[in-house]
Every structure is written in structure tokens, then in C-alpha cells.
Amino acid sequence: MGFLSDIFNRAGRVARGQASDGMSAVEDATFDATVRQTVADMRTELNKAVNSSAVAMSNYNRLDAEYEKYVRQSQEWKDRAGVALDAGNEDLARKALAKKAESDQQVTSMQTSVDQARKASDTLKQQVTELKRKIDEAERTATTLVARKNAAQAQRKVAEALAGVGNADNAFAALNRFQETVSKEEATAQAFNQLASAGKDDDLEKEFAQLGAHSVDAELAALKRERLQGPSIPIALPAPGDKVGGQAGGR
Numbered sequence: 001m002g003f004l005s006d007i008f009n010r011a012g013r014v015a016r017g018q019a020s021d022g023m024s025a026v027e028d029a030t031f032d033a034t035v036r037q038t039v040a041d042m043r044t045e046l047n048k049a050v051n052s053s054a055v056a057m058s059n060y061n062r063l064d065a066e067y068e069k070y071v072r073q074s075q076e077w078k079d080r081a082g083v084a085l086d087a088g089n090e091d092l093a094r095k096a097l098a099k100k101a102e103s104d105q106q107v108t109s110m111q112t113s114v115d116q117a118r119k120a121s122d123t124l125k126q127q128v129t130e131l132k133r134k135i136d137e138a139e140r141t142a143t144t145l146v147a148r149k150n151a152a153q154a155q156r157k158v159a160e161a162l163a164g165v166g167n168a169d170n171a172f173a174a175l176n177r178f179q180e181t182v183s184k185e186e187a188t189a190q191a192f193n194q195l196a197s198a199g200k201d202d203d204l205e206k207e208f209a210q211l212g213a214h215s216v217d218a219e220l221a222a223l224k225r226e227r228l229q230g231p232s233i234p235i236a237l238p239a240p241g242d243k244v245g246g247q248a249g250g251r
Contacts, residue, residue, distance in 0.1 A: 031149050035142045042135045049131055053124035060117035067107065067114045074103035 077100035084093035 032146050035145055039135070039139050039142050042138055046128070046131055046135055049124075049128055053121075053128050056117070056124050057121045060114070060121040063110065063114050063117050067110045070103045070106040070110065074100050074107060077103060 077096045081093040081096035081100065084090070084096055
């Protein structure tokens, strides 16, 4: 049964399915063709098994036919010996029994070979039947595997698109790359702004700005007070030599 050992030969299966330098790459890229080629190879091996079985069964049929011939001859010579005895011819009956003995000897010598051929034929029949069953099952499995493979590939492509990963032609992945580019540009601009403002004392600038604000507020308050008091009246000062009013009245 050495022919069964090559049924699942991976190298031969892939090579016949589709020629390629990388066996694993071929099996992945041409999964459908490889799986179906595997089933085709199984059926090829089945045909070989059937042919081998047919040869073995043919040998058995030939041996069995020869065996049965000597069995019939033995019975025929026995019947003839009986006829001769019934006719009272013992000498002829003795000759017939001698022929029967020759046939019996042939039957005995062939018995072992016929039994072995029968067992081999029966075994091959069972193996071929089992192989047919397995190949039918493998063909159904292959169809299911191809369908599952296609579904898994479709699911992976959808998932890659949603995740924004995958091959370079993926639009989602391209948009993500654009977003990353803009984020980098924004971060770079922010870094340059930080470098440009480096060395300035922000607190000191704020204090001077507050001083300026206070000066304006104080000037505004003074202006308001001045407006509320109205215009000022000048007071006349006494001329030199004049007496104070109180003293003049005393004179």
C-alpha cells in the first residue's frame, strides 16, 4: 500500500496546483487552486489504488477459477468411478479414482495461494471503499475550507480598513497618515513658538503693564475730582504798606 503514502505529499500537490518559487507563498496566494488540486491528487491516487486492486483481484479470480476447475474435476472423476462400479468395472473405477487423486492434489496445493489471494482482494476492496469515502469527505471539506478562507479574507480586509491599517492603497490608512503629518507640523510650529519666546521675562512684562494701567487710572481719578470742584476764584493779596483791616479801624 505504498501508493497511499504520497496522497498528501505537499511538494507535489503545490507544484501541480500552481508552479512557484515559494511553496508557502503559493499555498496562501492560490489557496483555492491548491486545495482543489489536493482533492484532484487524491482522486488520482484513488485511480491508482483501484487499478492495483483490480490487478490483485484479477490474480485472485484467475487462481480461484483454476482452483474451482480442479475441484469440479475431482467431483467428476468421483462420479465416473461410481458409474464404473455400478457397471461392475472396478478397473475403470480405479483409474477414475486415480484421476480424482491428481485433481485433489492440485486442489490441496492451490488452497493456500487461493486463500491468500482472497484475503488480499477483500482487504483491497475495503481499503478502496474507505479511500473513496475519505475522498468524498475531503472534497466537501475542501469546498468548506475555500468558503471559510474567502470569508476570513473579506473580514480581515474590512477590519484593516476600519482600523486604518493594511496595504498602502487603503484610503483609511492614507487618511490616518495625513492626520499624523498635520499633527507633526502643528507640534513643530508650537516648538518654534516656544523657542521664539525663550529668554523673555513674562512676569516682568506683566508688572510694567500693570504700572502703566495704574498711572492712567490715577490720572483719570484726578481729572474727575477737578471737574467736580469747578473753576477756582483767585484771592487778591494786600498791597505793600496797607494795614490789616482790624488795625485800621482802631485808628
